[in-house]
Amino acid sequence: QVTLIAGEAGPNRGARAASLQSFADDVAERSEGEVIIDIQWGGALFKSEAALQSISNGVADMGTIIGVYFPQEMLGYGIADLPLENPDAWVGMRATDELMRSSSAMQENLAANNLVYIGTFTTSAVNIGCQGATIESVDDIKGLKVRGVGAYGNVFKDFGANMVSVSIYDAYQALDSGLIDCSQGYSYAVSALKQQEVMSSYTLLNWGQVGALGVFMNKEIFDSLEPEVRTILSESGEAMADKLGELITVDNQMAIDTMKSTGVEVLEMAAGERSKLVEKGKPYVDEWVKRADSIGFDGAAVLEQYRGLIDKYTAERDEKGYPWQRN
Amino acid sequence: MDGTLVGLIAFSSVIGLLAVRVPIAFALVGVATVGSFVMFAFRTGTFMGERAIRATSSLVFSNSFDLIHSYDLSMIPLFIALGHIAYRADITTRIYYAAKVWLVGIPGGVAMASVVGCGGFSAITGSSIACASTMGRICSPEMLRMGYDKRLATASVAAGGTLGSLIPPSVLFIIYGIFTETSISKLFLAGVLPGILSLFGFLLVIYLWVRHDPAAAPPFDGHITRADRLQAAIKAWPAITLFVIIVGGIYGGFFTATEAAAICVSAAVFIGFAQRKLDIKGLLDSLRETCIQTSSIFLIAAAAKIFVAFIALTGVAPAIVEFVTAADLSSFYLLLAISIIYLILGMFLDPIGIMVLTLPLMIPLVETYGFDLIWFGVVIIKLLEIGLITPPVGLNVFVIANVVGKEVSSETIFAGILRFLAIDVIVLILIIAFPLISLLIPGSMS
Amino acid sequence: MLQRIEKLLLELAVFAVLLLGILITTSVLLRVFFNSGVPDSVVMVRELMVAAIILPLAATSTARAHIVVEFLTNRFPVRIQGWFVVFGTAFGALALTPLVYASWNESLHTLQSGGFYFGQLNLPKWPGHLIFMLGISFCWLRLLLLLIGDVQRIRAGLTIEGLDAPNTEPSTDTGSIN
Numbered sequence: 001q002v003t004l005i006a007g008e009a010g011p012n013r014g015a016r017a018a019s020l021q022s023f024a025d026d027v028a029e030r031s032e033g034e035v036i037i038d039i040q041w042g043g044a045l046f047k048s049e050a051a052l053q054s055i056s057n058g059v060a061d062m063g064t065i066i067g068v069y070f071p072q073e074m075l076g077y078g079i080a081d082l083p084l085e086n087p088d089a090w091v092g093m094r095a096t097d098e099l100m101r102s103s104s105a106m107q108e109n110l111a112a113n114n115l116v117y118i119g120t121f122t123t124s125a126v127n128i129g130c131q132g133a134t135i136e137s138v139d140d141i142k143g144l145k146v147r148g149v150g151a152y153g154n155v156f157k158d159f160g161a162n163m164v165s166v167s168i169y170d171a172y173q174a175l176d177s178g179l180i181d182c183s184q185g186y187s188y189a190v191s192a193l194k195q196q197e198v199m200s201s202y203t204l205l206n207w208g209q210v211g212a213l214g215v216f217m218n219k220e221i222f223d224s225l226e227p228e229v230r231t232i233l234s235e236s237g238e239a240m241a242d243k244l245g246e247l248i249t250v251d252n253q254m255a256i257d258t259m260k261s262t263g264v265e266v267l268e269m270a271a272g273e274r275s276k277l278v279e280k281g282k283p284y285v286d287e288w289v290k291r292a293d294s295i296g297f298d299g300a301a302v303l304e305q306y307r308g309l310i311d312k313y314t315a316e317r318d319e320k321g322y323p324w325q326r327n
Numbered sequence: 328m329d330g331t332l333v334g335l336i337a338f339s340s341v342i343g344l345l346a347v348r349v350p351i352a353f354a355l356v357g358v359a360t361v362g363s364f365v366m367f368a369f370r371t372g373t374f375m376g377e378r379a380i381r382a383t384s385s386l387v388f389s390n391s392f393d394l395i396h397s398y399d400l401s402m403i404p405l406f407i408a409l410g411h412i413a414y415r416a417d418i419t420t421r422i423y424y425a426a427k428v429w430l431v432g433i434p435g436g437v438a439m440a441s442v443v444g445c446g447g448f449s450a451i452t453g454s455s456i457a458c459a460s461t462m463g464r465i466c467s468p469e470m471l472r473m474g475y476d477k478r479l480a481t482a483s484v485a486a487g488g489t490l491g492s493l494i495p496p497s498v499l500f501i502i503y504g505i506f507t508e509t510s511i512s513k514l515f516l517a518g519v520l521p522g523i524l525s526l527f528g529f530l531l532v533i534y535l536w537v538r539h540d541p542a543a544a545p546p547f548d549g550h551i552t553r554a555d556r557l558q559a560a561i562k563a564w565p566a567i568t569l570f571v572i573i574v575g576g577i578y579g580g581f582f583t584a585t586e587a588a589a590i591c592v593s594a595a596v597f598i599g600f601a602q603r604k605l606d607i608k609g610l611l612d613s614l615r616e617t618c619i620q621t622s623s624i625f626l627i628a629a630a631a632k633i634f635v636a637f638i639a640l641t642g643v644a645p646a647i648v649e650f651v652t653a654a655d656l657s658s659f660y661l662l663l664a665i666s667i668i669y670l671i672l673g674m675f676l677d678p679i680g681i682m683v684l685t686l687p688l689m690i691p692l693v694e695t696y697g698f699d700l701i702w703f704g705v706v707i708i709k710l711l712e713i714g715l716i717t718p719p720v721g722l723n724v725f726v727i728a729n730v731v732g733k734e735v736s737s738e739t740i741f742a743g744i745l746r747f748l749a750i751d752v753i754v755l756i757l758i759i760a761f762p763l764i765s766l767l768i769p770g771s772m773s
Numbered sequence: 774m775l776q777r778i779e780k781l782l783l784e785l786a787v788f789a790v791l792l793l794g795i796l797i798t799t800s801v802l803l804r805v806f807f808n809s810g811v812p813d814s815v816v817m818v819r820e821l822m823v824a825a826i827i828l829p830l831a832a833t834s835t836a837r838a839h840i841v842v843e844f845l846t847n848r849f850p851v852r853i854q855g856w857f858v859v860f861g862t863a864f865g866a867l868a869l870t871p872l873v874y875a876s877w878n879e880s881l882h883t884l885q886s887g888g889f890y891f892g893q894l895n896l897p898k899w900p901g902h903l904i905f906m907l908g909i910s911f912c913w914l915r916l917l918l919l920l921i922g923d924v925q926r927i928r929a930g931l932t933i934e935g936l937d938a939p940n941t942e943p944s945t946d947t948g949s950i951n
C-alpha cells in the first residue's frame with residue numbers, strides 16, 4: 001500500500017475541494033485501496049505562493065499549483081489563464097487537459113521543475129459584479145474602482161479602471177462601503193461570499209477563465225511508482241475535469257438564480273463589446289507567445305493547438321452536451 | 328514512522344525546552360525541523376536522507392517566508408508603530424489626562440482613568456502589549472506616586488492593556504481573519520461591544536476594590552474646575568481624530584483596514600510634527616522600537632507556522648479532531664473544552680503562537696458544529712487576552728513590571744490581577760452565552 | 774564590525790517601515806483624490822515586509838528581546854540561570870542552521886530561475902529572498918557570538934547582562950537598545 005500526501009492551500013469546501021476529494025476516492029477505488037491519497041487542506045503544509053517549490057522538493061508528493069503565482073516557472077501552463085474566447089468551464093478544462101497530456105514541450109517545461117501533470121481545475125468564467133454601476137459596454141469601465149485579477153485585471157485597467165487591491169474575502173465590505181465599484185469574480189464565488197447582497201448588477205462577459213490551476217506531482221516520486229499506479233493517477237486526474245465541470249456549472253447556474261432573485265440585474269455583454277475585450281487582451285496573449293519562445297517553446301504553435309482544442313471540445317459539447325447530461 | 332508518536336514527542340520536547348528558558352521561537356523551529364526531517368526520512372520504511380533534507384529545508388523556508396511576505400500583515404508593524412509614535416507625540420498621555428480629570432474625584436478614579444485611557448488607546452493601536460507598555464509608562468508611575476496600592480496601580484493597567492486586541496484595530500483579529508478566511512472588517516466590528524463590556528467590567532472591579540479597601544486609592548485632594556475638564560477633553564483631539572479616521576475611513580469606503588494603519592501613522596506623524604511634539608529623531612526612535620518588537624513577534628509567528636506544517640505531516644490534528652468528533656460533545660462541552668485548552672495554553676504561550684498553533688485544528692472542528700466564525704473569533708481573542716495576564720507567563724504583567732522597575736515585582740502584580748481575572752471570566756461567559764454581543768454591530772452591516 | 778552591520782540592518786528595517794507607510798498612504802491619496810494608484814504596490818509592500826521584519830533579527834537577538842518562559846529557571850541561582858541562557862542561545866543557533874541553509878538555497882534558486890511576481894511591473898522575486906537570507910544569516914552569526922561571549926563571561930565569574938536585575942522578565946519594551 002502506498003500513501004501519497006497531497007497539499008491543497010484552499011479549504012475543504014466548495015466545488016474544487018469536492019473534485020479533489022473525488023480524485024482521491026477515485027484513485028483509491030481504481031487501485032482497490034492500494035493507493036491512498038492523504039489531502040492536507042487549508043495550506044497546512046504550504047501556501048499557494050510556495051506550492052511549486054514544495055511539491056518539487058517533496059514537502060508533499062502532489063498538490064494544487066496555481067499558475068499565476070509562478071508566471072515564469074509555469075509559463076507553459078499559464079496558457080490556460082490567457083484572456084482568449086474560452087468562457088466554458090468544462091471546455092476549458094478539457095482543452096487544457098489534452099494539451100498538457102499531449103504536448104511534450106509542456107511536459108519538458110514541468111520536468112525542469114521536477115513536476116508531472118496530473119489533472120486540471122478551473123475557476124470558471126470571469127465575470128464582473130458592481131454596486132451602483134452597470135457595465136454594459138467597455139466604455140462603462142472607465143473611471144470605476146475595480147478589484148481585478150490576472151491578465152483580466154490588466155485589461156480592465158487598460159480600459160481606464162482604477163485597480164484597488166482587496167482580498168476576495170473583503171470584497172463584500174469593499175463593495176458595501178464603496179471602496180470599490182466592481183469586483184471581478186466567478187458566479188459561484190459571488191454566491192458563496194454573499195456578494196449579491198451588495199451588488200446591483202452582474203455582467204456576464206463570455207470572455208475567458210482563469211484555468212491555470214491544477215494538480216501536479218513530484219516527478220521523482222511519480223517515476224518511482226509502478227506503471228499501473230501511474231496509469232491510475234493519470235486516468236483519475238483526467239476524470240477530475242468532468243467532475244469539477246459538473247459541480248461548477250451547476251453551482252454557477254444556482255448562483256445566477258440567487259442573484260436574480262435578490263434583485264441583482266444580471267446582464268450579458270453584447271458580442272461586439274465582448275470582442276473589444278478580447279482585442280484589448282491580445283497584447284497579453286502576444287506577450288505569452290514571446291516569453292514562451294524565449295524559453296524554447298514554439299509559442300505560436302502551442303497557442304494554435306490550444307485554440308484548436310477549445311474548438312474541438314466546444315463542438316463536442318454542442319453536439320453531445322456535457323458528459324454528465326449524457327446517459 | 329508513527330506520526331502520532333512523533334507529534335507527541337515533539338509537543339513534550341517543546342514544553343521541556345520552554346521550561347529551560349529556550350526562546351519560544353527557537354524551541355518551535357528546532358523541534359519542527361528535526362521532526363519534519365524524521366517524518367520525511369522514514370516515510371517509506373527505508374531511510375532517505377538526501378530527499379528528507381531537501382523537503383525539510385523547503386518546508387522551513389517557505390512556511391516562514393510566506394508568513395512574513397504578506398500584504399495584510401503589514402498592518403502589524405504599522406499599528407505597533409502608531410502606538411509608539413502616539414506616545415512620543417504626546418497623543419497617548421492626553422487621552423489619559425482627559426479621562427483622569429473627569430474621574431479623579433471618584434474613589435479609585437485614577438485607576439479607572441487608566442483603564443478608560445487603555446480603552447481609548449486601544450482604538451488606535453493593534454496590540455495589547457503595545458497598549459500595556461505605553462499606558463503603563465504613563466499611568467502606573469503616577470498612581471504609585473499618589474500612594475495607590477501597588478497591586479492596583481499595576482494590575483489595572485496590565486488588565487486594561489488587554490483591551491488592545493479586543494477593541495479594533497487588532498493584530499490578533501487580523502491574524503485570525505487571515506487564517507479563517509473571514510472578513511477582517513467584520514471581525515473588527517465584532518470586537519467593539521465585547522471590548523466595551525470588558526472595559527466596564529474592569530471599572531467595576533476597581534470600584535468594588537476601593538470600596539472594600541479605601542486605603543488602596545488615596546483620595547485626590549486638589550481641585551478640578553469645569554474649565555479644566557473641558558480643556559483636557561479638547562486637548563485629547565488628536566486621538567479622537569485618529570479614531571475617526573480609522574472608523575470613518577474603513578466604513579466610509581475610503582480605504583481598507585490594511586491601508587487604515589498606514590494612513591493613521593501618517594496622520595499621527597503629521598499631528599506630532601505640527602504640534603512640535605515629535606521630531607525626526609523621535610520618529611526614528613519609535614520606528615526602531617517598532618522594528619525590534621515586530622521582529623520578535625513575527626519570529627514566533629513564523630516559527631509556529633513551521634511547527635504547524637510539521638504537525639500536519641504527523642497527522643496528529645485529524646486524529647484529535649476525529650477523537651473529539653467521536654466523543655460527540657454537545658456545543659456547551661465543546662466550548663468548555665476549548666476554553667480550558669486556551670486558558671491553559673495562555674498560561675504559557677503568547678497569543679499569536681497559540682493561534683497559529685491551534686486554529687488549523689479548531690476551525691474544522693468548529694465548522695462541523697456550525698458556529699459563527701466571527702463570533703468564535705471574538706471568543707478566541709478574549710481567551711487569548713486573558714492569557715496575557717494569567718501567571719506564570721503573563722506578557723502584559725511582565726511589560727508593566729518592566730516599566731515600573733524594581734519597585735513592584737511581577738508576583739505583586741499577579742496578586743492584583745486575580746480580581747480582574749474573575750471579571751474576565753464572567754465577561755467571557757457572557758460573550759459565549761450571548762453571541763449577539765459580538766454579532767450585533769457586524770450583523771447590522773448587511 | 775558585526776555591531777555596525779547590525780545597526781545598519783536595523784536602520785534599513787526602519788527605512789522599510791517608513792517606505793511601507795509612505796507607499797500605502799500615497800496609493801490611498803492617489804485613489805481618493807485622483808482616482809489613480811501605484812502599480813504593484815501590493816508586491817512592493819510584501820517585499821518591504823520582509824525587510825522590516827527579518828533585517829532587525831540580529832539586533833533583536835543582541836537586545837535579548839526574544840520572548841522566553843523563565844518562571845521556572847528564575848528559581849535557580851544567577852550562575853545556573855546563565856547556563857540556561859547559554860543553552861537557549863546555543864539551541865537557537867542550531868535550530869536556525871537549517872533555515873539559514875534553506876534561505877541560501879532558495880535565494881540562489883530565485884536568482885537563477887528568473888522568477889517574478891505577476892503584475893503590471895512583473896517585479897522579480899529575488900530581492901525579498903535575498904533580504905531574508907541576509908537577515909537570518911546575520912541573526913545566526915549574532916547568536917553564535919552571543920554564545921561565545923556569554924560562556925566567557927560565566928567562566929570569568931561574571932553574570933550575563935539582564936540577569937543581574939531582580940526583575941528579569943523579558944523586555945518587549947526595548948527602548949534600551951537605542
Ligand code: NA
Binds near residue numbers: 449453496497
Ligand atoms: Na486595538
Ligand code: NA
Binds near residue numbers: 674716718
Ligand atoms: Na499567561
